[in-house]
Amino acid sequence: MTSPVxxxxxxxxxxxxxxxxxxxxQRNSAIRAAAKLxxxxxxxxxxxxxxxxxxxxxxxxxxxxxxxxxxxxRLTGKKIAEMTRSMLAVRELPDPTGKVLQRTELDQxxxxxxxxCPLGVLAVIFEARSDAVTQISALGLxxxxxxxxxxxxEVERTALALIAIIRGALSxxxxxxxxxxxxxxxxxxxxxxxxxxxxxxxxxxxxxxxxEFVQAxxxxxxxxxxxxxxxxxxxETADIEMALAIIDDAKTDYPAACNAAETVLVHEKIASQFxxxxxxxxxxxxxxxxxxxxxxxxxxxxxxxxxxxxGWHHEYSDLILxxxxxxxxDDAIEHIHTYGSSHTETIVTHDPIAAERFLNEVDSAGxxxxxxxxxxxxxxxxFGAEVGISTSKLHARGPVGLDGLTTYKxxxxxxxQVAGDYQGANARAFTHKRLAIx
Amino acid sequence: MTSPVxxxxxxxxxxxxxxxxxxxxQRNSAIRAAAKLxxxxxxxxxxxxxxxxxxxxxxxxxxxxxxxxxxxxRLTGKKIAEMTRSMLAVRELPDPTGKVLQRTELDQxxxxxxxxCPLGVLAVIFEARSDAVTQISALGLxxxxxxxxxxxxEVERTALALIAIIRGALSxxxxxxxxxxxxxxxxxxxxxxxxxxxxxxxxxxxxxxxxEFVQAxxxxxxxxxxxxxxxxxxxETADIEMALAIIDDAKTDYPAACNAAETVLVHEKIASQFxxxxxxxxxxxxxxxxxxxxxxxxxxxxxxxxxxxxGWHHEYSDLILxxxxxxxxDDAIEHIHTYGSSHTETIVTHDPIAAERFLNEVDSAGxxxxxxxxxxxxxxxxFGAEVGISTSKLHARGPVGLDGLTTYKxxxxxxxQVAGDYQGANARAFTHKRLAIx
Numbered sequence: 001m002t003s004p005v006x007x008x009x010x011x012x013x014x015x016x017x018x019x020x021x022x023x024x025x026q027r028n029s030a031i032r033a034a035a036k037l038x039x040x041x042x043x044x045x046x047x048x049x050x051x052x053x054x055x056x057x058x059x060x061x062x063x064x065x066x067x068x069x070x071x072x073x074r075l076t077g078k079k080i081a082e083m084t085r086s087m088l089a090v091r092e093l094p095d096p097t098g099k100v101l102q103r104t105e106l107d108q109x110x111x112x113x114x115x116x117c118p119l120g121v122l123a124v125i126f127e128a129r130s131d132a133v134t135q136i137s138a139l140g141l142x143x144x145x146x147x148x149x150x151x152x153x154e155v156e157r158t159a160l161a162l163i164a165i166i167r168g169a170l171s172x173x174x175x176x177x178x179x180x181x182x183x184x185x186x187x188x189x190x191x192x193x194x195x196x197x198x199x200x201x202x203x204x205x206x207x208x209x210x211x212e213f214v215q216a217x218x219x220x221x222x223x224x225x226x227x228x229x230x231x232x233x234x235x236e237t238a239d240i241e242m243a244l245a246i247i248d249d250a251k252t253d254y255p256a257a258c259n260a261a262e263t264v265l266v267h268e269k270i271a272s273q274f275x276x277x278x279x280x281x282x283x284x285x286x287x288x289x290x291x292x293x294x295x296x297x298x299x300x301x302x303x304x305x306x307x308x309x310x311g312w313h314h315e316y317s318d319l320i321l322x323x324x325x326x327x328x329x330d331d332a333i334e335h336i337h338t339y340g341s342s343h344t345e346t347i348v349t350h351d352p353i354a355a356e357r358f359l360n361e362v363d364s365a366g367x368x369x370x371x372x373x374x375x376x377x378x379x380x381x382x383f384g385a386e387v388g389i390s391t392s393k394l395h396a397r398g399p400v401g402l403d404g405l406t407t408y409k410x411x412x413x414x415x416x417q418v419a420g421d422y423q424g425a426n427a428r429a430f431t432h433k434r435l436a437i438x
Numbered sequence: 439m440t441s442p443v444x445x446x447x448x449x450x451x452x453x454x455x456x457x458x459x460x461x462x463x464q465r466n467s468a469i470r471a472a473a474k475l476x477x478x479x480x481x482x483x484x485x486x487x488x489x490x491x492x493x494x495x496x497x498x499x500x501x502x503x504x505x506x507x508x509x510x511x512r513l514t515g516k517k518i519a520e521m522t523r524s525m526l527a528v529r530e531l532p533d534p535t536g537k538v539l540q541r542t543e544l545d546q547x548x549x550x551x552x553x554x555c556p557l558g559v560l561a562v563i564f565e566a567r568s569d570a571v572t573q574i575s576a577l578g579l580x581x582x583x584x585x586x587x588x589x590x591x592e593v594e595r596t597a598l599a600l601i602a603i604i605r606g607a608l609s610x611x612x613x614x615x616x617x618x619x620x621x622x623x624x625x626x627x628x629x630x631x632x633x634x635x636x637x638x639x640x641x642x643x644x645x646x647x648x649x650e651f652v653q654a655x656x657x658x659x660x661x662x663x664x665x666x667x668x669x670x671x672x673x674e675t676a677d678i679e680m681a682l683a684i685i686d687d688a689k690t691d692y693p694a695a696c697n698a699a700e701t702v703l704v705h706e707k708i709a710s711q712f713x714x715x716x717x718x719x720x721x722x723x724x725x726x727x728x729x730x731x732x733x734x735x736x737x738x739x740x741x742x743x744x745x746x747x748x749g750w751h752h753e754y755s756d757l758i759l760x761x762x763x764x765x766x767x768d769d770a771i772e773h774i775h776t777y778g779s780s781h782t783e784t785i786v787t788h789d790p791i792a793a794e795r796f797l798n799e800v801d802s803a804g805x806x807x808x809x810x811x812x813x814x815x816x817x818x819x820x821f822g823a824e825v826g827i828s829t830s831k832l833h834a835r836g837p838v839g840l841d842g843l844t845t846y847k848x849x850x851x852x853x854x855q856v857a858g859d860y861q862g863a864n865a866r867a868f869t870h871k872r873l874a875i876x
Contacts, residue, residue, distance in 0.1 A: 242854040357459075368851075374857030409804065416680040
């Protein structure tokens, strides 16, 4: 017997076929209609949310839920306005499907095109954020993908209310309401992760544990990252003021972000001059340093803690910064390859040769020169909307915009050509002429 | 204790770091040197091969090895010349790394580039073909990836001799010889498939069983395809002669190829006119038809077999063709989505609207209009060398050239910018200006 979750995924697959032939205008109207209905049904949403909050109250009281999570869970009029604003912003982005990436004449009257198209069905697993429902639905519709959402139980009632509204909008606009679905409970995650025939990509949005669980339990491609251990390397010719400003921004602007810096590597030739300033700045910004032996020795007056076992491979997500003195740029790169998570790394230097070596040799999704790691972000990169940040090397790497939700197909238009004519003694020759993409 | 295979993979990882900073010229010289040495050591290679052949003789006699495999295994002077020719052809291709895919000004003096770079370490698992060693080594070097090869035991001695020659050439050219390595025996496959920290991509080159085994036993991305069930849909307005020529080519040119056609779908309005011609053509070309009920009835005189259970989802790889009459283009597309392998499908029609619907709606790596499915091939697409054909939707889809062995990184060049300046009350605005790629 087909399980309820599988039935949802099968319906999503069918809906994805219809979405893939819908027009961008139709999908844009559906996003607009959904945004409008979310705004209009504000009262109903707040009521559903108050039930989620009531269920969360005892967890908050017992300490089982942090107040930060409780606040994320709480819907407000302002948050609803922000949801609709962000849906409408996704609507404004260019259509990511149907783009011709390459056009080649293979022979006269035989033209090959490489064209973007939707992936199909996305499974998105998230925890307590209700804005994930509207954002993912908008991203899915924009890219003509169906989405099956699995929400954390804390936010279930709010998510169900939102999904009902969005499905209503789809249906009003003549698109299948199964384009967006929500499954609840615990079992669906494992089930979804096994549906290699129905789900084309899994996107876990949540803490490291969730991402690692998903990565360990599926053969469906996963878009995301488990951790962001970002480095700043202060080269021997670094401008000290610039390095301090970049470290300050990268550590304190939003310490819990994946693009926040965790480790500063300092060239030994600048260390004695740089480290005291770093210690001063850190003290003033409430950042606790953890040092290597040499750092601790050089900053003896500051009595900083030493980095503990595995400390170099740890995402503090807090106002804590690991500091290591290295002998050379090679040692810095080696450290990054050994302990990093291939997310984003910065070199601060005035030496253009060192900069180019670092940018070329460091094997991370983002490699920066004289700029904060915090720029590693879809909005800042100019992508409009961000699906997530990928530290995998395949398909999409780094911040991922709508393009990450597409694949491509090769379209060949001929007039009866057969391959046999292009081989053997009297073979026709291919022209293989690259044509312009208008 | 580190296993021997893990040590090989660790050495490959180190070599990949050095390859990634080598120049294209250096890698090209290494390919040329390797090709030259292969040619010069021809006698030694033939001797190693004669030992593999001697070991295979009893298997051939007992029927454990097919004569086709035995012939693939056998090295000849001509095959060695072809190996070196194809290595030199890979050398001539444009460098796939270091290509700027996108350039964006985020703000004055803050420029983001998306640049191609190697994946790192590739594990390639193949069976009895010794030309795989030279081809994969050349592709790996060209794209600055290290490769760990796992050869079938039948070809082990030949493969070891080839690898020793290629490693010698690498070393002569100042590149790490661990850039190319061979592991032997049975256990290494499972071990390699578990090395998520050292191997970036697995490429199984071999029969369906091998590919399925690899796909089922690794979380490393796999490039390849388990099966190619390609369809030709003969629409109601098809030119019958054209349809017959395309089917003939797609079925008989090389029936064992993954891009050979397995199933012909025929619109009911053209069926009574088309099927008898198809039956004639098939008879003259020794192709056995297997029909749906309607096909069998219409071709009662030809007494063709009916398609058995699961026959629609079967890669015959032989001179056998399944034939089904469908009521509409929608039914044809539905059939393809239900039974196909998302490899390559063709519509034969004079109706441009039907053609565009088919090209747009069919969810396969290749969708063709009035051309043989056999064009789905890296050489024919103009890619120069083909790594394989992918039926996965992520990273690379369809025939994969050198580009499929690269990923990209985002390189950001600044002058001390911090993200904090671009948010809050007096936020600087991003310019997000798309710049030209020279």
